[in-house]
Amino acid sequence: MRPKFLLAATFVALLSAFVAVNRIRHPPRASHVDHLGRFEAIPIEGAVGPESFAFDPLGGGPYTGVSDGRIIKWQQDERRWINFSRTSPERDDCGGHRDHDQMEHVCGRPLGLRFDVTTGDLYIADAYMGLLVVDPSGDMPTQVATQAQGLPFGFTNGLDIDPRNGAVYFSDSSTQYQRRSYLSVIISGDKTGRLMKYDPETKQVTVLLSDLSFPNGVVLSENGDYILVAETTHCRIMRYWLETSNAGNFEVFAQLPGFPDNIHRSPRGGYWVAMHSRRGRLLEWVLAYPSMGNALLKLPFNIMKAYSYLAKWRGSGLAIRLSEQGEILEMLEDRNENNWGSVSEAKERDGTLWMGSVNMPFAGKYKI
Numbered sequence: 051m052r053p054k055f056l057l058a059a060t061f062v063a064l065l066s067a068f069v070a071v072n073r074i075r076h077p078p079r080a081s082h083v084d085h086l087g088r089f090e091a092i093p094i095e096g097a098v099g100p101e102s103f104a105f106d107p108l109g110g111g112p113y114t115g116v117s118d119g120r121i122i123k124w125q126q127d128e129r130r131w132i133n134f135s136r137t138s139p140e141r142d143d144c145g146g147h148r149d150h151d152q153m154e155h156v157c158g159r160p161l162g163l164r165f166d167v168t169t170g171d172l173y174i175a176d177a178y179m180g181l182l183v184v185d186p187s188g189d190m191p192t193q194v195a196t197q198a199q200g201l202p203f204g205f206t207n208g209l210d211i212d213p214r215n216g217a218v219y220f221s222d223s224s225t226q227y228q229r230r231s232y233l234s235v236i237i238s239g240d241k242t243g244r245l246m247k248y249d250p251e252t253k254q255v256t257v258l259l260s261d262l263s264f265p266n267g268v269v270l271s272e273n274g275d276y277i278l279v280a281e282t283t284h285c286r287i288m289r290y291w292l293e294t295s296n297a298g299n300f301e302v303f304a305q306l307p308g309f310p311d312n313i314h315r316s317p318r319g320g321y322w323v324a325m326h327s328r329r330g331r332l333l334e335w336v337l338a339y340p341s342m343g344n345a346l347l348k349l350p351f352n353i354m355k356a357y358s359y360l361a362k363w364r365g366s367g368l369a370i371r372l373s374e375q376g377e378i379l380e381m382l383e384d385r386n387e388n389n390w391g392s393v394s395e396a397k398e399r400d401g402t403l404w405m406g407s408v409n410m411p412f413a414g415k416y417k418i
């Protein structure tokens with residue numbers, strides 16, 4: 051019993067360190083603008099968690115994937131969301147105010163979104179359905195890849211598209227753990243993540259990198275000579291060279307103070323990295339001893355339940371803009387004012403930063 055008790059105590063301490071303790075915050079019910087007028091929360095109906103944003107080639111949107119498997123589109127002129135598509139044909143048990151986490155393997159959970167600027171098709175990395183593509187009408191998407199080298203994807207997550215040839219670069223965060231157990235990917239020290247490339251001409255998937263620790267957001271450089279991939283467990287951004295004499299090199303691009311999620315190029319140069327939460331000391335310690343993480347996972351209680359309970363006291367939202375050299379240029383942190391938490395996305399467009407999250411019931415708009 052004693053070792054178990056010790057583990058349980060450590061686990062609780064670990065969670066409190068992981069989720070920076072804060073006062074309980076209530077999500078805004080209606081569209082909310084903060085006192086400085088810089089932040090606006092746009093509520094989402096019937097679901098939560100706008101994980102990433104994409105604008106279509108005509109500038110419409112943004113589009114975002116939410117917890118019940120829908121992809122919705124923001125109509126700026128009407129100031130409302132409309133339904134665009136969904137990643138599963140199954141819709142019967144997907145709507146309403148249920149716990150969407152429990153149904154996402156059936157209903158789908160769209161994460162990374164990017165438009166092919168030439169065809170106007172939207173590519174979707176769905177955590178459970180793999181890589182999909184939908185035409186501009188928003189009809190039922192087509193699954194284009196669900197496995198590579200005989201190994202099925204477990205947690206398809208981020209993607210980017212090379213506008214020169216339509217090649218899609220995407221990540222599978224783990225073949226062992228599903229999205230709803232994302233904390234287990236970190237705690238167990240899982241290294242089954244992969245970075246892949248889908249060629250729409252040949253319809254072939256190539257594995258570029260394997261044995262990654264929670265690969266998450268991906269982004270190509272401006273001229274496509276390298277790709278950045280967030281390695282969430284290690285709180286860092288890695289760079290993989292695709293072209294030039296460096297091709298094939300894989301190196302650390304930036305070490306960060308928290309767990310990175312999606313990455314986007316900023317129109318002002320460099321890259322916006324969204325951060326789920328800050329890195330706690332105890333978690334750092336556990337990560338140094340993977341056997342400890344594995345022992346924690348064997349404890350007789352639901353790790354995700356405990357985590358989501360503690361997640362009510364969220365750490366403050368965070369986004370960082372990195373230079374082309376990986377240095378921190380800007381850092382945005384919510385000091386309890388705007389209810390941000392678990393930031394998954396920071397996408398800059400026309401002087402506005404669209405902020406996404408895996409569990410908040412709104413999309414955030416921040417005037418830069």
Ligand SMILES: *[C@@H]1O[C@H](CO)[C@@H](O)[C@H](O)[C@H]1NC(C)=O
Binds near residue numbers: 096132145
């Ligand atoms: C979008 O779809 C949801 C779920 O199917 C539905 O409840 C909602 O009314 C639809 N919204 C609009 C604006 O059509």
